[in-house]
Amino acid sequence: MPxxxxxxxxxxxxxxxxxxxxxxxxYGTAQVVRxxxxxxxxxxxxxxLGPSGCGKTTLLRLIxxxxxxxxxxxxxxxxxxxxxxxxxxxxxxxxxxxxLFPNRDVAGNVAFGLESVGATRAERQARVAGLLAMxxxxxxxxxxxxxxxxGQQQRVALARALALQxxxxxxxxxxxxxxxxxxxxLRDELRALQRRLGVTTLMVTHDQSExxxxxxxxxxxxxxxxxxxxTPAALYTRPASLFVxxxxxxxxxxxxQALEGSTARIAGTRLVLADAPAAVSAGAWLCIRPxxxxxxxxxxxxxNRLAMRVAAALFMGDSxxxxxEGEGPAVMADVAFARLGRIPSVGEAMAVALPASQLMxxxxxx
Amino acid sequence: MAGRGMAGRRVLGHxxxxxxxxxxxxxTALPLAALLGRAFVDRGGGFAGFDNFVRYAxxxxxxxxxxxxxxxxxxxxxxxxxxxxxxxYALTRSAMPGRFAFRLVAxxxxxxxxxxxxxxxxxxFGNQGALRSWLLGAELYGEVGIVLxxxxxxxxxxVLLLSAGLAAGDGxxxxxxxxxxAGPWRRFATVTLPSSRxxxxxxxxxxxxxxxxxxxxxxxxxxxxxxxxxxxYKLVIGRFDFEMGAVVGVLLLVPAVVAYGIDALARRxxxxxxxxRSVPVAAGRMKVRDAALFVFCAAVAxxxxxxxxxxxxxxxxxxxxxxxxxxxxxxxxLMADADEFRAVANSLWLAAxxxxxxxxxxxxxxxxxxxxxxxxxxRGAVQALAMLPVAVPGLVLGLGYVFFFNNPANPLHGLxxxxxxxxxxxVAHFYTVPHLMAVSALLRLDREIDLAAxxxxxxxxxxxxxxxxxxxxxxxxxxxxxxxxNAMTTVSALIFLFNAQTRTASIAVVNLAEGSxxxxxxxxxxxxxxxxxxxxxxxxxxxxxxxxxxxxxxx
Numbered sequence: 001m002p003x004x005x006x007x008x009x010x011x012x013x014x015x016x017x018x019x020x021x022x023x024x025x026x027y028g029t030a031q032v033v034r035x036x037x038x039x040x041x042x043x044x045x046x047x048x049l050g051p052s053g054c055g056k057t058t059l060l061r062l063i064x065x066x067x068x069x070x071x072x073x074x075x076x077x078x079x080x081x082x083x084x085x086x087x088x089x090x091x092x093x094x095x096x097x098x099x100l101f102p103n104r105d106v107a108g109n110v111a112f113g114l115e116s117v118g119a120t121r122a123e124r125q126a127r128v129a130g131l132l133a134m135x136x137x138x139x140x141x142x143x144x145x146x147x148x149x150x151g152q153q154q155r156v157a158l159a160r161a162l163a164l165q166x167x168x169x170x171x172x173x174x175x176x177x178x179x180x181x182x183x184x185x186l187r188d189e190l191r192a193l194q195r196r197l198g199v200t201t202l203m204v205t206h207d208q209s210e211x212x213x214x215x216x217x218x219x220x221x222x223x224x225x226x227x228x229x230x231t232p233a234a235l236y237t238r239p240a241s242l243f244v245x246x247x248x249x250x251x252x253x254x255x256x257q258a259l260e261g262s263t264a265r266i267a268g269t270r271l272v273l274a275d276a277p278a279a280v281s282a283g284a285w286l287c288i289r290p291x292x293x294x295x296x297x298x299x300x301x302x303x304n305r306l307a308m309r310v311a312a313a314l315f316m317g318d319s320x321x322x323x324x325e326g327e328g329p330a331v332m333a334d335v336a337f338a339r340l341g342r343i344p345s346v347g348e349a350m351a352v353a354l355p356a357s358q359l360m361x362x363x364x365x366x
Numbered sequence: 367m368a369g370r371g372m373a374g375r376r377v378l379g380h381x382x383x384x385x386x387x388x389x390x391x392x393x394t395a396l397p398l399a400a401l402l403g404r405a406f407v408d409r410g411g412g413f414a415g416f417d418n419f420v421r422y423a424x425x426x427x428x429x430x431x432x433x434x435x436x437x438x439x440x441x442x443x444x445x446x447x448x449x450x451x452x453x454x455y456a457l458t459r460s461a462m463p464g465r466f467a468f469r470l471v472a473x474x475x476x477x478x479x480x481x482x483x484x485x486x487x488x489x490x491f492g493n494q495g496a497l498r499s500w501l502l503g504a505e506l507y508g509e510v511g512i513v514l515x516x517x518x519x520x521x522x523x524x525v526l527l528l529s530a531g532l533a534a535g536d537g538x539x540x541x542x543x544x545x546x547x548a549g550p551w552r553r554f555a556t557v558t559l560p561s562s563r564x565x566x567x568x569x570x571x572x573x574x575x576x577x578x579x580x581x582x583x584x585x586x587x588x589x590x591x592x593x594x595x596x597x598x599y600k601l602v603i604g605r606f607d608f609e610m611g612a613v614v615g616v617l618l619l620v621p622a623v624v625a626y627g628i629d630a631l632a633r634r635x636x637x638x639x640x641x642x643r644s645v646p647v648a649a650g651r652m653k654v655r656d657a658a659l660f661v662f663c664a665a666v667a668x669x670x671x672x673x674x675x676x677x678x679x680x681x682x683x684x685x686x687x688x689x690x691x692x693x694x695x696x697x698x699x700l701m702a703d704a705d706e707f708r709a710v711a712n713s714l715w716l717a718a719x720x721x722x723x724x725x726x727x728x729x730x731x732x733x734x735x736x737x738x739x740x741x742x743x744x745r746g747a748v749q750a751l752a753m754l755p756v757a758v759p760g761l762v763l764g765l766g767y768v769f770f771f772n773n774p775a776n777p778l779h780g781l782x783x784x785x786x787x788x789x790x791x792x793v794a795h796f797y798t799v800p801h802l803m804a805v806s807a808l809l810r811l812d813r814e815i816d817l818a819a820x821x822x823x824x825x826x827x828x829x830x831x832x833x834x835x836x837x838x839x840x841x842x843x844x845x846x847x848x849x850x851x852n853a854m855t856t857v858s859a860l861i862f863l864f865n866a867q868t869r870t871a872s873i874a875v876v877n878l879a880e881g882s883x884x885x886x887x888x889x890x891x892x893x894x895x896x897x898x899x900x901x902x903x904x905x906x907x908x909x910x911x912x913x914x915x916x917x918x919x920x921x
Contacts (some may be wrong), residue, residue: 066817086820093821099814103836103918112832144918164822222512 015078017042018063018168018199023072025058032058035072035226043198047211050221051247055364056204057222060172063202065089078168090173092161096173097333098153100145106132106156107141111339112166131159134193152181156192162197170192171203175210199252208248212236220244242285242362252293253285254329256361264361268328271304283364293333295322295350296340302353307332320344324352383637383740386731390751391647392778397766398758401619404612404769414609423612432617436595438509439578445564446573449517450524450772453666456659457525458532459558462653463660471667472525474674475518477857479872483518484586485884486673487511488895489680494687496676498772505590515587516577516748518673521666523576524569531636537647550652556557564636571625571632579759586879591873594618598761599861602774608769615762626757636665650676674895681888697890705866706874706886710893712853713871716788718900720853721846724836725791725799728752728845733834737816739826753773756798761856766792768862788860793861796852800835800845807841808834836916840909851898 016039025033033055040046047055061067063074065086074082080087089252092113100109107128114124132138135155145153154174161169174190175183191214193200205211211218212232217239219237220227220243239245242253254266262276264286271286299305308326320343322333336341344350408414409636450651456462458470475483490497491514493505539561559727573850577583581595584788588596594614629718684691700706734740755763795900808868811834825841857872864873878887914921 029716064817065820066820086817087823088823091821093818095812095818097812097814100810100820101815101818101833101834102811103916106920112819112824115832116823116828146918160818161824 016040016075017044017077018202019075020059020063021073021075023059023062023074024070025036025055025067026063031224033062033069036221036224036226037072038219038226038229039298039344040200040329045201045203045216046212046216047193047215048202048204048221049208049211049218049229050206052206054221055224056206056221057172058169060202060204062334063168064091064093064170082338084361090166091168091170092139092164092166093170093172094154094157094161094174096176098145098157100153100156100160102145103142105142106137106148107174109145109156110159110161117164127163128159131163134162135159138150150178151269152184153185154178158193162199169199171201171202172207176205176207176285183210190214212248220247222247236284239360239362240344242287242364245287245360245362250290250331250332252290253287253288256280257286258282258285259361264359266328268326269306271354271359272356273359273361280361281363285362285364287360287362288358290321290332290334291319292355293331294303294353294355295335296335297351299351299353302360303356304354308350308354310344310346310350312346313335313344315343320351324350326352368731381743382730382742383734384588386727386734387744387748387751387814389727390731390748390794390797392756394751394763394797395789397770398619398754398820399766400769400773401615401762401766404608406791407609412523413559414806417808418609418613421614421850422610422617425680428597429608431597431614433773434509434522434591435594435618437579438516438591438652439510439574439652442520443570443574444514445513446517446520446524447528447570449666449777450521450528450569451562452659452662454520454525454528454532455558457545458529459535459647459649460553460659461649462656462663464663468663468667469525469529470525472520476522476849477855477902478583478674478677478895479857479875479891480515481586481857481872481875481879481887482677483673484511484515484583485680485879485888486518486677486892487515487587487677488687489676490673503793505588505589508591511587511589512584512593516580517581518647519580519583520573520576521670521733524573524582526596527569532647533560534563534636535647538807539649539685542809552654564632568629568636569832570811572628572775575622575625575757575759575921579622579761579858579904581761581861582876585876595761595858597651598645598765602768602862611765612692612769615765618759619757619762621882622759622762623757626917677888678892680885681892683885686885696885697893699886700889705869706871706890706913709869709871709890712785712868713894714897715785716792716870717850717853720786720790720796721849723789724797724849725842725845727793728797728800729804729838729842731809732801733830735801736805736808736811737834738813753798755794755796757904758795758855761861763795764791764859764862776797783865783868787895788868789868791859791863792853792856793849796849800848801850803841803845804838807838808883811837839916843905843912844908847902850901854894854898854901 005062014173017039020039023036024031030292036059048059058067060070065081065084069082072082072245073080076090083267092308099366101112104112110128110131110187111124114127119127128141129138132141134159137152137155137159140148140152145156148156157174171190175187179187188211203214204212211342217229217231218235226328228235228244230238236246236248237249242251245251245296246253255266256266259277259280264273266286293303306326306328308324308331311325311330312323314321315337316334318337319334320337320340322335322344324331324333331354334351405418406415406416453468453472457465478792487506489495491501491511492498493506494507501510506514520754533592535558538555540553543557549555579595581599584593584596587600594617598611598618600605603615679720680686681696682692682694684688684693684695700710729749731752734747735752738745767787770776771778771787775780782792815830815833819833822830855872857876860870860873861876864870869877871890875887875890875894878890
């Protein structure tokens, strides 16, 4: 693992509820999951984040037991579950498609698992009523999946996954099939519900804003490997690689030409860093988030000041995205509209500062 | 719970695919292999290379049957498609009145053995026929009769395939053509015809094989014209020349396999040409066109009803053509004769047994293939073997059964001459379509449904009972109906296998026709058609009842 092994947050103190070590999965010659290892503490909400094809869904399926690992081990609640089939493990899962049973009504879907384990009719009814009240679907008990909206189906899937009171909740892109408004709303509800129940949760997503907003910690995957593990804030402000930095949000990245102490040289200019980074590999990048770029009067008196011109100004509601050009590479800056009070015109001269504390030196992808 | 699920999964993952595979191998692959093998050995059992084929080609009178089969099937296919295309077009694309009724009439011949149209032809155009003069002096028995009756027999299949193809058109293309100022003829020539060409290829190959391998029609109206389907019977039953029979079997099999290959290719290409965003074509109203189509469809429908009506009339006539008093004479003779009565009972047993066993097995193989149960290679083999029978003519399969099960060295030798073997053969013969019905229905269920059930502690058996069975119920009824009606009317697969105890009504029809007892033969065919009609109506009613109960299907 190249990066981020030390950054395990609070998981190191309590004994982990779920621990994965050296997990590997091959399809033919393609390694889809490569020696993945991490730990999740009891009650934690961890997101597995990555682009499509990065192996995140396969990792979730390995943890569920839908796939058999070629190497490595999975321990859950102190027991090795690596060789167990799904029905012998302790988890509930929500799929991207929800996979509701079309021939069963809402109550029938939620009760399905309870029937499997032989719960009595009274137990089932009480539990189903409680779960549906919890997800706010009490009045839809007798409806069938085809009669429900996407958001309602998602809630049924969640109630169904929680019916057996699993120790581990697995969510496979549970929100990605929903409209933007519903998605944000359900995301917040999901987070609140998880907090209330305290169920250890692992959610796969490719949406970085979703991961940043709900997760206690995020596991960023790329090409079957873990790129970095950490809290949302840590990953956002201190990404371990250009990949992680770019994946979590917009990023200005300039090829680093040379590093002399705490001074970095990029094409056309030198920039001062807050502290001298450790030795960096060839092909490293000097990066800064567009929102951290300072423009206009506030740039006065700051270090790393550049004289630039506005090449493009894109109004985005709360903010304006400026593309600025000068002697060196173009810089993207997100500036609060309230602060600008207007949309700068193209060609306008503008002072720009890249605050030393916000500059990051990141290794490249190669 | 988990323990039971795991045990269930072990059984299903290994034992079930193996068992189904074994059944399919015994039911289809091994009999076919026995037939193919027989074509390449001499009478003593030594390897003969192509000697048998050379003997077939050089012995006078044999090879001509191959040419007859080819040319007559090609001619009948051409005429069938020419009639079926406008008929299907009228059903799917016009606002012609009575479309539903026309559809029903076109499907009627499906319910009867292929012999029924042949009887109708005899009563209409035979030497004593009511419309004898319409043939302009030509003789019915021979080429004319084979082609006419074959067209009638194959028409519903062609109409079904073509109307499915025409119904799947893309409405956006028509709007685009209209926006580009293309008139109705130009739209037909540039959009309708090209987009339905795969359906035409598909229907042509299916019809060709139907006619090419049909046994009933040439037996009754073929006269002295030999075709492969009747030759194979004469060679095996009349001359006990099993090697020549096997050669003819190969000659029947190869074109059938090729034609189904073409059909499969055409279907795949057509599927690929339709995108998920296609908009259904709205049937437009065009007065002149619709009137013309109505006249055409009415003519075809009258012909269909006429031929069936003549067969029914023939069954009611005391002694055609000499005594035309109507009555149930032929029917009461059927009921009075123990042999004939038993044949009806045998048909019912065969149909019910085939439908029960076939539906159960096809549901399992469909489930295996669609839900990816068990090892990949086993699933692949099951799918391949399940697809095989559609390309194998019944006569070929039946002869393969003779070679395979008559072999004293075969441990299953004891099945020979039993009703059970007839059931096995019928299941194998009609296996592909119901298997595909189950596959396509189960493929429509989300793949993650299985995983969801597993995560909720339900093993495969439990999930099968609680999810797949209710989901599949209406399709199971359809599969049952398909097996039932086909087993009821089939002749070709059983003609080599029956004996006096297991003779079915459809075979009795052939026997009676061979003995020129057309009245009784027609009566039998009508009884079979009535039973098939009852079975079909029953199937529709049961299906409708299930759908009404399954409220979850309606949106």
